[in-house]
Amino acid sequence: MADRTYLDWNATTPLRAEVRAAMIAAMDVVGNPSSVHSEGRAAKALIERARAQVAAALGAEGQDVVFTSGATEAAALALAGREIHCAGVEHDAVRSWCIEDLPVSASGRITVADPAHSAVQLANSETGVVQELPEGLWFSDLTQGFGKIPFAFNWLGCTAGAISAHKLGGPKGVGALVVRRGTEIAAQLKGGGQEMGRRAGTENIIGIAAFGAAAQAAAHDLEAGIWGRVEKLRNILENAIADRAKETIFVGKESHRLPNTSCFLTPGWKGETQVMQMDLGGFAVSAGSACSSGKVRSSAALRAMGFDEEQAGCAIRVSLGPDTREEDVMRFAEHWLKCEGKHRARRG
Template identity: 65%
Template sequence: MRAYLDHNATTPLRPEAREAMIAAMDVVGNPSSVHAEGRKAKSLLEKARADVASAFGADGADVIFTSSATEAAALAMEGRGFSGSSVEHDAVRAWIENEIPTAADGSVTVDDPAKATLQIANSETGIVQKLPQGLALCDATQAFGKLPIAFNWLGCDMAIVSAHKLGGPKGIGALVVKRGTDVQARLKGGGQEMGRRAGTENIIGAAGFAAAATAAVRDLDAGVWDAVKRLRDLLETTLADAAPDTIFIGKDADRLPNTSCLAVPGWKGETQVMQMDLAGYAISAGSACSSGKVKASAVLTAMGYDATVASSAIRVSLGPENTEEQVLGFANKWLTQLEKYRAKAA
């Protein structure tokens, strides 16, 4: 029986999202059409927009639906001369023009928030940042649904979010924008998305996104992620007791409740991923967008870890459906492979 322990890469589709998407498939009209069918599609789209805004605590802000968080980052950042750090996601780093140093604990201090972008939580380490007020852009992709946050009190002008990180479908994200913030369209054509993103809207994806976001916030309020944190802590304690030289990245920092980034120097991360996959456990060796690239983690390198540690790290990211049996089963298999690695290296 396989266990999926890679929730920061993508999450299983929530039943609520699936049901909402199936219902939306029967809505025929184009949201830009003025006839009854078009108005019905428009109504569905705007309800989804309002529901995402409500779940994210962004009442009064504009929610611009995009194809992904990557597109949302490009829409927010292109041509603006943003500053940012090396621990940002690659989709954000691609647009950074001025680099901000990263401290050894993974924290980033922003001197000019009005021209900077900063993630709330890192996808590889789970480390949570303290956002300054007046930040131009925050990446909430990993935090939305796992941490109690609200756009209206984050104090930023724009935020990036993604559906498939909280139980929604792949292929849809959003840029959340404070009213009055200038955003220039990258995709030009029709006047969709308040003139900021041309193209017929993905109402099926939007419906799934809205349903998933609403359910995610409900689960957060119910304490679901407290239970996940207990599993994460159990995993780390079990591994540390049996292999005390294991490095747990960000262990003493404020982290996402589900994320454990660990390394045994010299034991390649990609090797561990393959071994655990064969054993029935899905994990990763960094951001999913960097999978297949055999190189040291840019995030860990920016934090000051040497190439040996940065290329030996793996990420285990849990979800609400994971069990103690799965976590302890993974720990047992991982420790078995560690013994084999050490015997071979001796």
């Protein structure tokens, strides 16, 4: 795999070294965190340390963080049983629970009439478009923005939000719901009353400890300005492609975007084909969301923004990370442009 270049960081991220170390250390913690003996208290302390780390990175209070199996479960915990409105650009984990009727502009901006009964993502996983969340919003999918752009939950204005460890260098299978104090959240999993009565079941100590380490490391990266460097690489990539592929459309480019995300479409060239051609060239990119059981389908987000079915099916997403180098970006651009030239030649 040494000759591979990973450019799909919005789908999932490589495990950080400090996260791997935290996981290994947590494996040696024997106790059940609900037990009152020394071993149990040691396990509980590990969870509370991670809760404090996640809360600090998120700009929230520790008691507001409820650990879950991921952002999908966190969204369900916040949205199930409520009448909530959303836009078509939301992740399926949110759209599945909502009335999909909020309008979206061609630049990806969402209009909200009733924030208290709405869900609006902080940033879109496919286009990278960042939203300005209205005051009093019920729920926000914070997953893609957490660790990449500066924000604090305490001043975002939303009541609840979902985050995931594997989007910022942590393991898959652990996430959290963050919710403002005093907010009623009905447990979907009932049993022993863990996680302050909001999510029963013995906690995933290894995953939670790793999430804490990942959140802390991601906060340090953000403070160090690493994502500013990544944004420069993203711009280099887009400029290299735009200079020679005049038909290619960069989605959401006129909007505030995540620093690492580029979504672009070339009319008549299927995104699925591009992904396969890039894969054969040693580059991992994606077409649409990665949460469709391996299926490749036209982007619901792009369709909501006004692109037709054919156009939406011609989009790919390239998402960079802190490990991405300029040489990686330029090699990708050259390979993509070579394939794009062959596509144009076939079209005549």
